[in-house]
Amino acid sequence: MVAVASYSQRFAVLMKLRLQLFEFEDQPWFPAVVRAGMMDYLRFMITHLHTYRPIAPLLAEALRRTNQQHVLELCAGAGGGTEDVLQALQAENLPKVRITLTDLYPQPAAWQHIGKQSNGAIGFEPAPVNALQVPAQLAGFRAVFSAFHHFRPALGAQLLRNAVQAQTGVGVFEGAGKHWWEILLALTVLPVAQLLITPFIRPFSVSRLLFTYLIPLIPLCTIWDGVVSILRMYTPKQLLALGRQADPEGRYHWQAGKVRHAWGPEVTYLVGWPKNQ
Template sequence: MNIRLQLFEFEDQPWFPHVIRQGMLDFLRFMITRLNAYEAAIPLLQELLERTRSSHLTDLCSGAGGGIASVQQQLTQRMGKPVQVTLSDLYPNLGAYEYIRHESGGAIDFIPEPVDATAVPESIKGVRTIFSSFHHFPPAVAKAILQDAATKRTAIGIFEGSKKSWLEMLLLWLFFPVIILVVTPFIRPFSISRLFFTYILPLIPLGIIWDGTVSLLRIYTPEQLRQMASEVQAPGYTWRAGRVGAGAGKYVIYLIGYPEES
């Protein structure tokens, strides 16, 4: 699937009810965590941390923080020292972030104020990451996110948990409606509103299927990511894009960038 269509996702709309958006993001976090979807990205993240002599990730566009706990644990194990993670978003999901911070024992923290990925404050440090969110941005905004990281000489890793294939689209349509109904009672933190908008008034399942379909169509291919990165004004900055992983739910499309050592 080499096409990219900039269709709309409900999750992106400012008017979209927060309770529905949060329910959709909580499901995404649950599935990414259960599938360990970003396992193949761990060596790339380790490379970025080692190149920048850092042990801190600042996650942008965190949504509900899907998979970040597993990423933090695996990096800590591989690097032999604690890796800290800070979550952030333009629309912070504070309930999910509080839960993740508690479950991680404080290894994962968050910024409660909105953070714009195209203009990250100088005070926010650490290797920047974006998981499952970069496709939300049209090319001009996506390029601005890369430019901001490069201008501030900060390493960044963009990761999409997908192979971007028509088979994934088919699996989404055929199996996800059932999966959503089965797993929703097990998503934490528990929420009555999530149950209501899943089983009584099924706005969360409808939103997930629609936004999931659009997400697959909006994900940038490695070739498109390379082209975008080549247009960023970043002397002394290295970019690399590609696909890693194998097996259902295990493919990752990535773009990493880091300043070259002086």
């Protein structure tokens, strides 16, 4: 029992750290077809597990505070969870809300599918968009789902500072609570789930089947990136520090923490908006 308690304490300390390890999907040389397959899987899982439903009240409040009906999603990947977030916001009495997907590596095929499913309430920007320097013509409350951990602290603060300079609201959300058991799931249960659900992911892709079953680069890289993503996550305290670093004059209201699903999992978040709004 003493040994178990000791290991538990060590894991708890480890989870408070942020380890800047590498993820395959961040690498410019990484094959686009494998990256797309990984993003499609994440989109499917995040959407069907309703990962970001718990943050709908927070995001809805932030939209009201900033008088916004438009969410500009940065680093959108394949748009994982966006349909679910849209439905949750509509349920929060925001029936006219719309979302625009953007990414440094646009995925128009996946985004067009999402747009059709949402009857046009979700659109996208076809050109690459750098989350650190968002073009002025792309207005809206900026949101980052499942991607803020990719940014080193200096770059994370720069992303937030760019929103502060544009005087727009911003929120970052990670679909985990940074616990050791989430790493265990990423190593065991989720790979099995990926093998089972891949044939049902839409839009259909032959390359996704090829690189899942014959040359299993998608599941292997997903396992690695999934574990590393948790280790790279920021804690709420660290997120607040980045928000204040991005806003040294204290012009923004910042709020960070975790919200829990009724069935257990957590979402870590940071939201900020100008105090004069």
